Amino acid sequence: MLSFSSSQLLVALLLIIYVGSILVSSHSREVTGRQDYIGASLLPSSHPEKATGRKSTLPVIHRDGHSHPRSSSEQSRDIVQIIRLDNERVAFIQSKFRGVDQTLSSGKVRLGAILGAGNYVVNISLGTPKRGLTVAFDTGSALTWTQCLPCVVSCYRQVNLIFDPSRSSSYRNVSCASTTCAQIASGTSVPPSCSGSTCLYGIIYGDSSYSNGFFATEKLTLSPTDKINNFQFGCGQDNQGLFGSLDGLMGLSRDRISIVEQTASKYGRIFSYCLPDTSTPTGYLSLGAGGRSSAAFTPMLTLSEPSFYGVKLVAINIEGKRLPISPTVFSRAGTIIDSGTVITRLPRTAYRALRTAFRQAMRRYLRARPPPGLILDTCYNLRRSINPHIPSVTFTFGGDVNINLTRNNLLYTISRSCECLAFTGNSDDSSMGIYGNVQQLKFEVTFNLPRRQIGFVPNSC
Structure with missing residues (x-):
C-alpha cells in the first residue's frame, strides 16, 4: 500500500x-x-x-x-486542428532523424x-x-x-x-x-x-x-x-x-x-x-503471436532512431502503372510506419508524381477547395457522384509486399463536400517519410520484433 x-x-x-x-x-x-x-x-x-x-x-x-454528429463547419474546424497537431508530430519525428x-x-x-x-x-x-x-x-x-x-x-x-x-x-x-x-x-x-x-x-x-x-x-x-x-x-x-x-x-x-x-x-x-x-x-x-496466416511480411528496418519502426518503401503504382520515381528517392529519406501520424508523408519528388497521376485519373470529378491552412492540396466534391471511380493505388514495400489501398485509405474526409488525397509531400527528398494511419485503416498490422518483420492483412476489422 x-x-x-x-x-x-x-x-x-x-x-x-x-x-x-x-x-x-x-x-x-x-x-x-x-x-x-x-x-x-x-x-x-x-x-x-x-x-x-x-x-x-x-x-x-x-x-x-x-462523437455526436457535427455540422460541416464544426467538422472542418476539427480537421484543421487535427492536421495542425499532426504536422507538429511529424516535425518532431523528422527532427530526430x-x-x-x-x-x-x-x-x-x-x-x-x-x-x-x-x-x-x-x-x-x-x-x-x-x-x-x-x-x-x-x-x-x-x-x-x-x-x-x-x-x-x-x-x-x-x-x-x-x-x-x-x-x-x-x-x-x-x-x-x-x-x-x-x-x-x-x-x-x-x-x-x-x-x-x-x-x-x-x-x-x-x-x-x-x-x-x-x-x-x-x-x-x-x-x-x-x-x-x-x-x-x-x-x-x-x-x-x-x-x-x-x-x-x-x-x-x-x-x-x-x-x-x-x-x-x-x-x-x-x-x-x-x-x-x-x-x-x-x-x-x-499482444502476442497468433496473427493471420495470410499476412504479407516486409522487413522491419532499424534506422538511426531505433525506437521507431522502419520499412523499405520501394515503389508506388496507380491504376496498375508504376510511377516514375527513382528508388533512390525512397532510400535516401527512409520511411517509418507510425500509428499516431494521420497523413502519410512522402519525399517531395514522390508526392508530386503521385499527385499528378491521381489528379489525371480524377479529372472528370469536381475539385473542392480545402479549409485555409490545410496542407492537403488535392480535394474533390464527390457528394453528388454516384459510385465515383477512385483510382487504385498500390504501395510496394521490401520483400515484394504490395499494399492495395481503398477509397478510405486514399481520401481523407474534411466535410461532406470535401474529400482530400490523404498524402502530402515533405519539404525536400531528404526528410523521413512516414506511413500514416489513414493508409493502415482496416489492415491488420503485425509487428514481429524477434523476426524483424511487419505484416499486413487487408479487411481485418
Missing part, C-alpha cells in the same frame, strides 16, 4: 513544479483543442478474442469514434515524443483492486502513464475516476538508485529526477502537453486472464494539455520501458492492431 510522508510530498511537489515551470515557460503559446470523452462505458462490451484467436486482445476505437537537438530554451529539458491527434484508444486496468482506464496507444511513444491522485500539482478532467495508488496493495515506487529509473530518459528524452529515494519522470509533448510524477510499478490487467505484475509506468501528479479526457497513454515503441519490451517474456515482443474506419467502428490491439 502506498504511503507518502509529508516531507516526501513536499520535495516531490517542488521538483514537479520546477520541471513543470521549465516546460510551460518554454512553450507559452496556447494550443486549443476539442475535449474528447471516451470512457470504459463507450467501448463495445463484446470482446474480439474469439475472432482473432488470441487471448490478449483489446477492443480499439478512435478517440473521436463516439536529422539529428536536430530539440532542447528547450532553458537548456535543461528535451522534448519527448509527440502525442498528436490521430490516436486510437483501448481499455486497461491498473492496481489491486483494479481500476479501469482508457488510454491512447502509440507506436511512436515508449512511456505508459496515467493521472494519479492526489494530483499534487494539477490534473486535467477525465471521464474515468483518477487512479488512486494509495488504494492499491500492488503499487510500488521505483527507487531513484535503480537501473530502471535510469532507463526513463531513453523513452522520454527527459532525465529522471529524485524525491529522496523515489524516482520522478517528466515528459513533454510537442503541442506543449506534459505529464510529470512518480515512476512506479503496478499490476497491469489487459483481460480477465492476462495480468502483468510489476509493470513500470508513470503515475502523473502534474498533467496538462491536449489529452481530451483520456486517462493517459500506452507506449508501443521499441524502447526498454515500452509495454512491448516489458512484456517480452509473456508475449514474445509481438503485437498487432487493426485500426477501424467509419464503416467498422471497432478494431483491436493484440
Whole structure:
C-alpha cells in the first residue's frame, strides 16, 4: 500500500513544479483543442478474442469514434486542428532523424515524443483492486502513464475516476538508485529526477502537453486472464494539455520501458492492431503471436532512431502503372510506419508524381477547395457522384509486399463536400517519410520484433 510522508510530498511537489515551470515557460503559446470523452462505458462490451484467436486482445476505437454528429463547419474546424497537431508530430519525428537537438530554451529539458491527434484508444486496468482506464496507444511513444491522485500539482478532467495508488496493495515506487529509473530518459528524452529515494519522470509533448510524477510499478490487467505484475509506468501528479479526457497513454515503441519490451517474456515482443474506419467502428490491439496466416511480411528496418519502426518503401503504382520515381528517392529519406501520424508523408519528388497521376485519373470529378491552412492540396466534391471511380493505388514495400489501398485509405474526409488525397509531400527528398494511419485503416498490422518483420492483412476489422 502506498504511503507518502509529508516531507516526501513536499520535495516531490517542488521538483514537479520546477520541471513543470521549465516546460510551460518554454512553450507559452496556447494550443486549443476539442475535449474528447471516451470512457470504459463507450467501448463495445463484446470482446474480439474469439475472432482473432488470441487471448490478449483489446477492443480499439478512435478517440473521436463516439462523437455526436457535427455540422460541416464544426467538422472542418476539427480537421484543421487535427492536421495542425499532426504536422507538429511529424516535425518532431523528422527532427530526430536529422539529428536536430530539440532542447528547450532553458537548456535543461528535451522534448519527448509527440502525442498528436490521430490516436486510437483501448481499455486497461491498473492496481489491486483494479481500476479501469482508457488510454491512447502509440507506436511512436515508449512511456505508459496515467493521472494519479492526489494530483499534487494539477490534473486535467477525465471521464474515468483518477487512479488512486494509495488504494492499491500492488503499487510500488521505483527507487531513484535503480537501473530502471535510469532507463526513463531513453523513452522520454527527459532525465529522471529524485524525491529522496523515489524516482520522478517528466515528459513533454510537442503541442506543449506534459505529464510529470512518480515512476512506479503496478499490476497491469489487459483481460480477465492476462495480468502483468510489476509493470513500470508513470503515475502523473502534474498533467496538462491536449489529452481530451483520456486517462493517459500506452507506449508501443521499441524502447526498454515500452509495454512491448516489458512484456517480452509473456508475449514474445509481438503485437498487432487493426485500426477501424467509419464503416467498422471497432478494431483491436493484440499482444502476442497468433496473427493471420495470410499476412504479407516486409522487413522491419532499424534506422538511426531505433525506437521507431522502419520499412523499405520501394515503389508506388496507380491504376496498375508504376510511377516514375527513382528508388533512390525512397532510400535516401527512409520511411517509418507510425500509428499516431494521420497523413502519410512522402519525399517531395514522390508526392508530386503521385499527385499528378491521381489528379489525371480524377479529372472528370469536381475539385473542392480545402479549409485555409490545410496542407492537403488535392480535394474533390464527390457528394453528388454516384459510385465515383477512385483510382487504385498500390504501395510496394521490401520483400515484394504490395499494399492495395481503398477509397478510405486514399481520401481523407474534411466535410461532406470535401474529400482530400490523404498524402502530402515533405519539404525536400531528404526528410523521413512516414506511413500514416489513414493508409493502415482496416489492415491488420503485425509487428514481429524477434523476426524483424511487419505484416499486413487487408479487411481485418
